[in-house]
Amino acid sequence: MSLYDLLIAPFADYAFMQRALVGNIALSASAASIGVFLVIRRMSLMGDAMAHAILPGAAAGYLIAGFSLFAMTLGGLLAGLLVAISSGLVARATPLREDASLASFYLISLSIGVLIVSLEGSNVDLLHLLFGSVLAINQDALVLMASVASVTLVVLALVLRPLVAECLDPGFLRHAGGSGRFVHFAFLCLVVLNFVAGFHALGTLMAVGMMVLAPSAARFWSESLGAQIALSVLFAVTSSIIGLVISWHAAVPSGPAITLTLGIIYAISVLGGPFGGILTGLIRRPHLQS
Amino acid sequence: MLLRRVTLAAAALSASLSLFLSPDFASAADSGKLRVVASFSILGDLTARVGGDDITLHVLVGPGSDAHVYRPTPGDAAAIADADVIVLNGLGFEGFLDRLPESADFSGKTVIASDGVTARTADGEHGSHGIHGGHPEGHDHTGHEDHDAHDHDAHDHDAHDHRGMDPHAWQDLSNAKIYVSNIARALSDADPANIEDYKARAAALIAEIDALETRTRAAIAAIPEERRIIITNHDAFGYFEDAYGVTFLSASGISTDAEPDPKAIAALIDVIREEGVTALFLENLSDNRLITQISEETGVAIGGTLYSDALSGPEGPATSYLAMFAHNVDALVTAMRGATN
Numbered sequence: 001m002s003l004y005d006l007l008i009a010p011f012a013d014y015a016f017m018q019r020a021l022v023g024n025i026a027l028s029a030s031a032a033s034i035g036v037f038l039v040i041r042r043m044s045l046m047g048d049a050m051a052h053a054i055l056p057g058a059a060a061g062y063l064i065a066g067f068s069l070f071a072m073t074l075g076g077l078l079a080g081l082l083v084a085i086s087s088g089l090v091a092r093a094t095p096l097r098e099d100a101s102l103a104s105f106y107l108i109s110l111s112i113g114v115l116i117v118s119l120e121g122s123n124v125d126l127l128h129l130l131f132g133s134v135l136a137i138n139q140d141a142l143v144l145m146a147s148v149a150s151v152t153l154v155v156l157a158l159v160l161r162p163l164v165a166e167c168l169d170p171g172f173l174r175h176a177g178g179s180g181r182f183v184h185f186a187f188l189c190l191v192v193l194n195f196v197a198g199f200h201a202l203g204t205l206m207a208v209g210m211m212v213l214a215p216s217a218a219r220f221w222s223e224s225l226g227a228q229i230a231l232s233v234l235f236a237v238t239s240s241i242i243g244l245v246i247s248w249h250a251a252v253p254s255g256p257a258i259t260l261t262l263g264i265i266y267a268i269s270v271l272g273g274p275f276g277g278i279l280t281g282l283i284r285r286p287h288l289q290s
Numbered sequence: 291m292l293l294r295r296v297t298l299a300a301a302a303l304s305a306s307l308s309l310f311l312s313p314d315f316a317s318a319a320d321s322g323k324l325r326v327v328a329s330f331s332i333l334g335d336l337t338a339r340v341g342g343d344d345i346t347l348h349v350l351v352g353p354g355s356d357a358h359v360y361r362p363t364p365g366d367a368a369a370i371a372d373a374d375v376i377v378l379n380g381l382g383f384e385g386f387l388d389r390l391p392e393s394a395d396f397s398g399k400t401v402i403a404s405d406g407v408t409a410r411t412a413d414g415e416h417g418s419h420g421i422h423g424g425h426p427e428g429h430d431h432t433g434h435e436d437h438d439a440h441d442h443d444a445h446d447h448d449a450h451d452h453r454g455m456d457p458h459a460w461q462d463l464s465n466a467k468i469y470v471s472n473i474a475r476a477l478s479d480a481d482p483a484n485i486e487d488y489k490a491r492a493a494a495l496i497a498e499i500d501a502l503e504t505r506t507r508a509a510i511a512a513i514p515e516e517r518r519i520i521i522t523n524h525d526a527f528g529y530f531e532d533a534y535g536v537t538f539l540s541a542s543g544i545s546t547d548a549e550p551d552p553k554a555i556a557a558l559i560d561v562i563r564e565e566g567v568t569a570l571f572l573e574n575l576s577d578n579r580l581i582t583q584i585s586e587e588t589g590v591a592i593g594g595t596l597y598s599d600a601l602s603g604p605e606g607p608a609t610s611y612l613a614m615f616a617h618n619v620d621a622l623v624t625a626m627r628g629a630t631n
Contacts, residue, residue, distance in 0.1 A: 014556050015587045069579075118363070128359070133549055136579035138586065244552070251553035 007241075010248035019137045020244055020254060023201055026145045027210055028236030030152035031194045033229045035211035036218065038191060040167045043099060044216070047208035049106040050195045051127070053083040055113025058126050063116070070140075072130050073200045080192040083109050088188050092181065131203045134244075134254040141201040148197040152190050159183050164225060202255065209259035210236050217266040220273025235265050324481040325398075327369050328377040329384050330357050331601040332460055333403055333469070335611045337377050339495045340473050344484040348373070350387075353601040353609075360386045370394040375480050377473055380404040383457035401476035403469040410456040410528050458598065462529035463503040463615065467496050502612055502619075509623045510534050517626050520569045521558060523581050526598035536622065550580065562588045569625035571596045593625030 011017045038044060057079025058072040065071035087105045091098035117126060132141060156163075162183040191211075198207025218231035243258030250257075271279050324345040328334040334349035341347060348369040351357045370376065371394040378384050380402035391400070459465040474492035478485040510518070518536045520527070527538040539558055561567060562584070570585050572578045572595045585592050596618050597608040608614035 010552070014559060016555060016583055017552060132579060135550060135552055135555055136583050138579060138583050248552045251551045253549035253551050255549060
């Protein structure tokens with residue numbers, strides 16, 4: 001099998017494969033960099049909470065506009081923002097930690113969503129319809145992802161410095177003044193935006209995988225935040241390409257193939273990464289031996 | 291001792307609750323009508339036609355609802371607890387009902403409407419031409435068993451016996467006639483006083499099904515054989531395919547949940563380009579983005595929406611089983627004919 005057959009042919013003939021590739025690269029650029037901060041803040045599980053928290057918004061969109069993916073996604077985005085901002089407010093104003101307040105708000109949101117769906121009397125799995133898949137990215141979804149990626153990267157560049165301070169020492173900016181609150185909420189909005197766009201275009205598995213696995217793997221290779229962001233994006237893009245190529249040649253679903261490729265990179269990093277990797281720790285003898 | 295008292299209290303509570311929660315049956319107990327529960331909208335329609343005024347009917351999964359994600363309400367459990375007859379499709383369709391009759395202390399009679407139908411396997415052993423590379427898809431229909439449809443016991447409705455069966459038997463009109471006969475027999479057994487009514491209504495319904503079948507065969511016969519290819523998003527039309535000689539291709543599996551692989555989608559696109567397929571269809575209750583995508587990629591317009599697993603609401607084109615089937619046939623024939631111009 002020539003290199004062309006292996007790498008180029010899968011993308012040459014079919015627009016759906018090209019769109020899958022472009023969409024994934026766009027999401028890699030934004031979600032994988034946002035994810036670095038998510039992991040630092042110990043909020044890696046936020047994605048799964050978000051996947052449920054958006055239900056009432058999606059249901060409201062469905063009630064108002066019927067089977068309109070646009071209305072359902074917009075509703076989901078609003079519900080997700082509401083949950084993220086409410087939990088952020090509670091975390092800032094009370095001693096409750098952010099993970100606990102997020103869990104509380106997402107559960108409230110989810111139960112409201114289930115109630116709305118059943119009041120409508122229709123047993124249609126809205127979230128199942130709302131969550132896309134890698135191979136069903138249409139032009140609209142592509143534009144959505146490209147826009148989200150652009151907005152994310154610009155905003156991230158603007159708030160990078162205070163965001164780093166905020167993530168490493170949340171108390172610092174809280175005491176220092178108002179800008180910390182703004183940065184915190186800008187970050188939460190970016191996270192929700194990336195998740196909802198990711199769910200809409202690629203499905204939950206992909207969106208969460210990009211945002212959690214890539215940054216988690218990257219932290220084993222460098223202590224510098226900038227390098228972690230770059231590596232995280234690199235891992236996500238590489239996995240997208242490798243995963244799509246594998247799923248093409250082996251005829252398996254693309255979402256799991258890409259996420260599993262990321263998982264393998266993560267496993268290699270956990271074992272062999274120079275910063276905190278298991279094998280590295282074994283080779284370097286402990287400093288203190290009593 | 292305490293436990294027993296609690297159990298009694300719970301039983302009393304659930305009995306009073308069930309009276310309270312089951313509006314369909316509230317007056318039925320007084321009027322002495324047969325109380326029937328049907329599992330989903332299509333069976334509900336057939337049962338209503340056969341039962342007429344002699345029964346009160348409660349349908350669990352209503353029009354426009356997906357049985358794959360159904361969750362029972364207390365009202366459903368109460369309706370089952372009070373029912374004289376439950377009508378199920380069988381063939382593993384009612385995975386969602388596994389434990390409900392037992393937990394609701396159902397003591398009536400269960401009728402499997404598909405009893406006596408020649409079952410297809412989900413991966414198309416009876417002549418389907420699906421492009422799946424032979425791997426099982428759909429998490430709740432995976433596994434493959436050689437299962438002889440004719441020797442299973444009517445009262446054995448354990449879903450595990452039907453893994454790998456295609457449950458959509460109602461997409462063949464001659465199967466629907468078997469459904470109607472089974473339902474009529476069950477209602478007659480449970481309510482012998484009205485046996486003549488049930489027989490007469492079933493005969494009338496079967497005559498209507500016969501008429502539609504003649505019309506369907508004539509309409510499809512008018513389409514050249516090489517034009518009889520349809521693309522949809524999930525494999526619900528295997529029985530239709532076998533009965534009427536139309537080939538259905540789909541990228542995803544028989545469940546609404548399965549994820550397609552890129553090769554399967556590419557193969558579909560190739561078939562559309564090479565064979566000049568013009569009939570591309572959406573289904574109700576499904577994620578249609580994949581079909582929309584294929585439509586954009588091949589430039590073939592979407593021919594409309596097919597109704598496979600549920601009837602439409604009163605404003606839709608598929609308010610009854612016969613209306614649903616006629617709608618599907620009209621839409622399919624129109625789209626396939628489009629190829630010739």
